[in-house]
Amino acid sequence: MTEAEKHLDLPLEEVLGDRFGRYSKYIIQERALPDARDGLKPVQRRILYAMLQDGNTADKPFRKAAKTVGNVIGNYHPHGDSSVYEAMVRMSQDWKGRHPLVEMHGNNGSIDGDPPAAMRYTEARLSSISVEMLQDIEKNTVEYIPNFDDSIEEPVVLPAMYPNLLVNGSTGISSGYATDIPPHQLGEVIDAALMEINNPACTVDDLMTVMKGPDFPTGGIVQGTDGIKKAYETGRGKVVVRSKTEIETLKGGRKQIAVTELPYEVVKSNLVKRMDEIRFDKKVEGIAEVRDDTDRTGLRIVIELKKEADPQGVLNYLYKNTDLQVSYNFNMVAIHNKTPQLLGLKQLLQAYISHQKEVVTNRSQYELNKAERRQHIVEGLKKAISVLDQVIEIIRGSNDKRDAKTNLTASFDFTEEQAEAIVTLQLYRLTNTDITTLEKEAEDLAEQIEKLRGILASESKLLNVIKDKLAYVKKTYNEERRSVIEEEIEELKIDLEVIVPSENVIVSATKEGYIKRTSYRSYSASNEEPPGMKESDDLLYAAERNTTDTLLLFTEKGQYVYMPVHELSDIRWKDNGQHIGNIVPLEADDSLVRVIPVSEFSDEHYLTFFTKNGVVKKTVLSAYQAQRYSRALVAVKLKENDRLVNVDITDGSKEIFIATNFGYGLRFAEEEVTPVGQRAAGVKGIDLKTGDSVVNGFSISPDGPPETVIVTHRGAVKKMPLKEFDTSSRAKRGLVMLRELKQNPHLISSLQPWDGKENGLRIQTETGALKTEDVGSMRRSDRYSNGSFVIDTKELGTVTDAWPALDYQSLQKANEGNKESNN
Structure with a gap:
């Protein structure tokens, strides 16, 4: 054979597929998954x-x-x-x-x-x-x-004389398959197996009358019989497993929560550590101490509460935010007929019963063969004793053992096995007692053989043997059920006012995405100094809010961050806040656009979104209430080249105003925008010229804002009444807001609603320069004016953005007002 003939030229995909297929088959069948028969x-x-x-x-x-x-x-x-x-x-x-x-x-x-x-x-x-x-x-x-x-x-x-797979459960992960079968109560499993034997047509509902559900060794409370039933029918289902807890009242009226049983496979030390972290971080108010009092008498975790705390509220919070309550997902995969299969309860019981039929058949056949061999020997010994003198004479006259066996076989028609038994018989066995014993043994053997043949010939008798053994195992090893089964999964309602202390704080967010909450003590000590932030940064939002409120933080890419105020880091007024990207992961080129505080997520209010490409979308506010918020959530579906420019909260009866970069403004009724779902895209709000884009959009109510302030890229500012715009309809071009110039026309960099309460206008240029302009004393202009120049663009560069300057000093006045009312 040549060197070239020793090697096979095969495609890599084929080789990898073949090798991994063999490996996967081995892992599935020979390592990670249990057998349906013995578990x-x-x-x-x-x-x-x-x-x-x-x-x-x-x-x-x-x-x-x-x-x-x-x-x-x-x-x-x-x-x-x-x-x-x-x-x-x-x-x-x-x-x-x-x-x-x-x-x-x-x-x-x-x-x-x-x-x-x-x-x-x-x-x-x-x-x-x-x-x-x-x-x-x-x-x-x-x-x-x-x-x-x-x-x-x-x-x-x-x-496996009992259904071990259901009794002890199993868990494992292999290639493409995983299994999670919970443990069950031995007596209930055996009762279910007996029911399946007696009535193979029984349903899962019938089986669940005796086999209630999982029985975990750590006890706990299992909620959701619908999930159990689904799992028993299909092999997959979900239940909630909750710790066993008790609220105890101490001397002096203080209360504590005692935990005596944990959900299955929850690591106690990790749970205690997590609950203590919640106490330390003050994520829930009212926990004084978390203590592990487990000793040789049993498991016990104690959560000591402060005097004013609501025990049930704290407990509900811990159920929701720790492993004090977990979900258990059935995934009943086992090896059946040499292949991994998802099996329901009936299939698992049938696999076990089929295995037991085979075991009892094989055992009966083995014992029958053994009994028949012994019966044959006993018959030979009885015959030999009846002609004992001749037998002894033949043995004494033989040359050796082999010769003796041959002579006995020839003289009395003994078989080889009988002759062997006779020549190896000890002399003391020739007493009358042993002759009687042989006769008794022959009777017993005949009875045993008849019984074994009956088992092998009759399936009902074979099943009775299995049932007797199962009954024996239940009688010998049965224990009390440890887990309690509850029909419904209790919905956890957490009252924030109970869990979180109701406290007024100052919440602030900056243009660059730094956010914080500050106590009034820190804010008051600042002597009206500006908040801590980078030199290039500016306030986007600053207001007094309650710790029970929620902030919705919207980003350019149409996402939002759901942030309860009480979960914000408590940071001093003079210090920079926490960047939004450190709270939840955001894309590198995403940035904060708008902060909207929410006290109650009602169905009567809407969030209205405005995008750079002229799209408007309206969605009911309650759709943005999130249960899980560890990452940014979708607020509006945007096309690849689109960006969110503003979000406004409306009540369905307002008007919409949209302004574009080329200087067009459109006003129309809010009811023209039909509410859609949270993840949906919107509708066309304004008809844009090629190259044009929306700079801002907002809602207008009858009582304000009465004016708008426009800033152009050439550094011009003008204040204009909104009554200059007649109400039109959606998806039109709109009216011009600037006087057209043939050379170097003005483009709008920013348009902001103005009600006269603002503390000036902050204008930013492409060089990063920031300037505050007093708009209050500025005279009003019509649509055909380009305003007054306030920025030297040759020195500072063109204007890129502008926004109302937030009056953080007025928060101090609000704080003083709160003090007076409290006094």
């Missing part, structure tokens, strides 16, 4: 079988865990020792499995997530219920296959 993954099955082979059973002393791990790796499972030991430890943890299959001496970890001691320190043995998993395995009840090096054989599945 065990291969490593778990090998650990139990290795311990049985080593005599490491419940009635024997404990042995070093390292010895078992070594046996498993050396004989059955050629993988890392840590993975085998971890699997062994998990089978011993009574907070992970409902009925642990392994008993362990020493540190086997804790519900706090502590790791177990090294396997050289711990000792283990099979638990008593493991006997039922392995019982009669030596009677050819299950199929065996060669181990990895063909030196010995191992079982493909264990006999």
Whole structure:
């Protein structure tokens, strides 16, 4: 063979696909998913079988865990020792499995997530219920296959005399498949299996009359029978698992919350740490201390409350924001007929019952063969005793054992097996007592053979054997249910006024996106100094708000950040705020456009959006109330080259005014814009010329603002009454607002509503210069004026933007007014 012929030229995709396919099949079938019959993954099955082979059973002393791990790796499972030991430890943890299959001496970890001691320190043995998993395995009840090096054989599945997959549950992740099967109460599972045996046509509703739902080893409250039923029907479903809590009243009237049971697989130490962080960060008012009082008598976490705190309000907040309450998602995937399948409750029970039929059939056949062999021997011994003198004479006259067997067979028609039994018979067995014993044994064997043949011939008798064994397991190992099942998932309503102390604070946001809340004490101490911010930055929003309010922060790219005021960082007035990008992730080129405070998300108010391309969108305010707000949410759907220029809050009866860069203004009734959904795009608000864009849009009410202030890119400013514009209809070009010039015409950089309460106008140029202009004393102009020049564009560059200067000193006056009213 030449060198070239030794290599195959194959496409990489084909090779990778083939190799990964083989790997995935191995991971799915031989590592991560349990078998539907015995509920065990291969490593778990090998650990139990290795311990049985080593005599490491419940009635024997404990042995070093390292010895078992070594046996498993050396004989059955050629993988890392840590993975085998971890699997062994998990089978011993009574907070992970409902009925642990392994008993362990020493540190086997804790519900706090502590790791177990090294396997050289711990000792283990099979638990008593493991006997039922392995019982009669030596009677050819299950199929065996060669181990990895063909030196010995191992079982493909264990006999499993009870439905272990449902009792202890399973969790695992493989390639393309994952499984999450919760533990259940042993007696209920057995009752469900018996119901399925007695009435194969029973429904999931029928089964749920005896098998209520999951029963977690850590207890807790399981809410949502609809989710349980869906899971039992389809294999997938969702329930809520809540801690068991009690509100206790102490001397002096103070109260505390005691937690005595946790949701399944919640790490206690992490939960306590998270609740203490909430206390420390003052995200919920009223928690004085969080303490872990767990000891050998049982689990107990205590949340001490302040005297004025509302216990139920605090508890609801903790349910919603910590693992004191979690969702559990059923995903009942198991290996059935050598393939991973999503199985409902009936299919799981049927898979188990089918396995038990096979186990009982194989065991009965094994015991029948054994009994028939023994019956044949007993018949031979009885016959030999009846002609004992001749038998002895033949044996004494023979040359050796082989010759004696041959002579006996020839003289009395004994079979080979009978002759062997006769020549190996001890002399003391020839007493009258043993002759009687043989006759009794023959009767017993005949009865046993008849019974076994009846089991093999009749399915009803075979099923009775299975039912008797299940009843025995239930009687021997049944325990009380630990988890409470509740029909409905309780809706958690958190009253912010109860959880968050109602407090007036100063909230401010800057053009560059820095936001903060400031206490009145810090604000008052500033002596009317401007807030802390960068030199190039300016205030976008500053107002007195309550901690129970919410801010909606809208960005250029049509997103919004839902920010409860009480969750804002409390920062001194003189310090820079926290950048919005540090609160939630934003794209690098996105920026803050508008801040809208909301006290109540009602259906009677709307948010109206204005975009650079002339689109207007109106959506009911309540659509923007978010439950989860760890990231920026979609406020309006924008095209790729569009940008949000403004957002206004309206009541449905106002008018809309839109202004463009080329100097057109359009006024129309708000009712022309039909409300749409939160994620929808809007409608055409104004008809733009090619190259034109919207600089601003806002709503107008009958009582104001009466005027608007226009700033052009050439540094001109003019104040103009809005009555100059007649009400038209949507999607028109609008009316001109500037006198047309043939050379170097004015373009509008900014247009702002003006009601005379503003503290001047802040104008920004392309060089970054900021100038404040007093607009109050400026005379009004009509639509055909270009205003007065206030910026030297040759020196400072063209104007890029302008906005009303916020009067943060007036907040001080409001603060003083609050003090007087409080006094």
